[in-house]
Amino acid sequence: FPQDESKSFGVISWGAAAAVLAKATKVIVKTPHEAMGVPTKEANASGLRATKQLTSMLKDQSFTEIPAVIAESNIIMQEMRCILGKVEELGKGDFAIGTVAAFEAGIIDIPFAPSRFNAGKVMPARDNSGAVRLLEIGNIPFTKDLRDFHREKLEQRAAFENRPVSFQMVIDDVYAIGKGFLVGRPK
Structure with missing residues (x-):
């Protein structure tokens, strides 16, 4: 920050x-x-x-009809269904019980959260356009297609920056905002 x-x-x-x-x-x-x-x-x-x-x-502005926004919304909905489906399954229909179990199993995992109840296995990095993707997905129950989507987006950024997809992207992105940038590009 x-x-x-x-x-x-x-x-x-x-x-x-x-x-x-x-x-x-x-x-x-x-x-x-x-x-x-x-x-x-x-x-x-x-x-x-x-x-x-x-x-x-x-509050009165709407960007929901922009094709890129629609595509990103569809990805987010797929991700949400994967996570909430597993939460419902773990709780046997009770989302409160399922949420506790999901945190314990790392199904719900929040990057950089200081809570001891958080698994901390998920690592975000921005893609080439600045959207947040997951370098490490941890135990989040995404489909193979969703996992591949995140990897492909990070590989596109890596190709643009002429470097491998790695944890260095996470580090660069964390420091980028403090330096006035959205995406942490190598010099």
Whole structure:
């Protein structure tokens, strides 16, 4: 996360815009002090105000008819069905019980989450257009087609950057935002 406050608000606004345009029902709000430790209540309030501003500005916008958005939505729906189908199976129809079991089995796994209940086996990297893909899928029950899709997208980026698909992409992407970029490209 950028240490510069102005750059931080750019990242906060980008996240808010993505959430609103995707018609998300929940937005994770960041603060301009994210890179420096525990934020103050004032920093939390600033992050909330910036997010609310973007939410208000974009609430009536729709990007759902764009072919690339439709294609990405279809992938996300397939991924969701794989995960929730397994959650339902583990819980024998009870999603609450299934969710607990899914976390224990690494079926639900959140990259970089500090929780001891999270498996931490999933590793994201951005594809050549900046979309988040999975370098390591862990125990998420994706179909072979979905696994191949993620791999192919990362291989396209690797070819463009003339490097192998590797964990270095994850590292580069983590640092990219703080440097003002979406995708961590090698120099």
